Amino acid sequence: LAKTTQPISMDSYEGQEVNITCSHNNIATNDYITWYQQFPSQGPRFIIQGYKTKVTNEVASLFIPADRKSSTLSLPRVSLSDTAVYYCLVGGSSGTYKYIFGTGTRLKVLA
Amino acid sequence: DTGVSQDPRHKITKRGQNVTFRCDPISEHNRLYWYRQTLGQGPEFLTYFQNEAQLEKSRLLSDRFSAERPKGSFSTLEIQRTEQGDSAMYLCASSLGGQASNEQYFGPGTRLTVT
Numbered sequence: 001l002a003k004t005t006q007p008i009s010m011d012s013y014e015g016q017e018v019n020i021t022c023s024h025n026n027i028a029t030n031d032y033i034t035w036y037q038q039f040p041s042q043g044p045r046f047i048i049q050g051y052k053t054k055v056t057n058e059v060a061s062l063f064i065p066a067d068r069k070s071s072t073l074s075l076p077r078v079s080l081s082d083t084a085v086y087y088c089l090v091g092g093s094s095g096t097y098k099y100i101f102g103t104g105t106r107l108k109v110l111a
Numbered sequence: 112d113t114g115v116s117q118d119p120r121h122k123i124t125k126r127g128q129n130v131t132f133r134c135d136p137i138s139e140h141n142r143l144y145w146y147r148q149t150l151g152q153g154p155e156f157l158t159y160f161q162n163e164a165q166l167e168k169s170r171l172l173s174d175r176f177s178a179e180r181p182k183g184s185f186s187t188l189e190i191q192r193t194e195q196g197d198s199a200m201y202l203c204a205s206s207l208g209g210q211a212s213n214e215q216y217f218g219p220g221t222r223l224t225v226t
Contacts, residue, residue: 032213034213034214041219041220041222042219042220043115043202043204043217043218043219043220044154044202044204044215045217046214046216049213049214085153087153087154089213091213099144099156099213099215100156101153101154101155101156102153103151103152103153104153
């Protein structure tokens with residue numbers, strides 16, 4: 001199973017771009033990379049998913065280098081409401097259903 | 112609201128009692144997952160269903176834990192002879208099949224307190 005490593009915490013100011021990097025050295029060939037956001041006392045919420053290169057949606061971008069051993073979640077112009085824990089998740093290969101969340105990155109956005 | 116629902120939201124029980132939690136997934140989702148989350152940690156995968164088949168249960172924490180999804184719709188997670196170490200948030204998630212399976216939709220969770 002691919003284990004992920006993320007920074008424990010990050011601080012940022014409103015309006016800044018935030019980049020959170022996740023390492024997943026033993027990612028399997030068919031694994032996808034997915035990021036979730038979690039607020040206190042709520043279940044995680046899907047943000048973005050990708051396999052390679054770059055994926056962008058209305059809330060974030062995901063950058064994946066060619067070797068896929070890491071990925072970077074980019075949040076443009078964060079606001080106070082983006083204060084949350086962000087998890088990187090690797091998995092989804094056919095026949096593999098054990099999704100391993102790490103301890104996540106606690107992002108604090110300051111005014 | 113057509114999201115994932117869980118019941119109850121909170122459960123306080125005494126050590127040694129049995130508890131059962133229910134999860135209702137998004138109706139068209141055929142995959143259902145159970146996780147446990149303790150304070151300061153990420154969700155810990157417990158088990159997974161595709162329709163009514165339990166395809167992965169090796170992560171269930173002990174034989175006191177069991178899960179069912181009898182008709183491929185709602186699911187229940189039972190903990191027998193609860194222990195104080197079982198106190199945690201129990202999360203349910205559902206997803207469609209196929210390559211989008213990492214896109215899981217989580218419910219609000221059931222917070223269990225064992226006294």
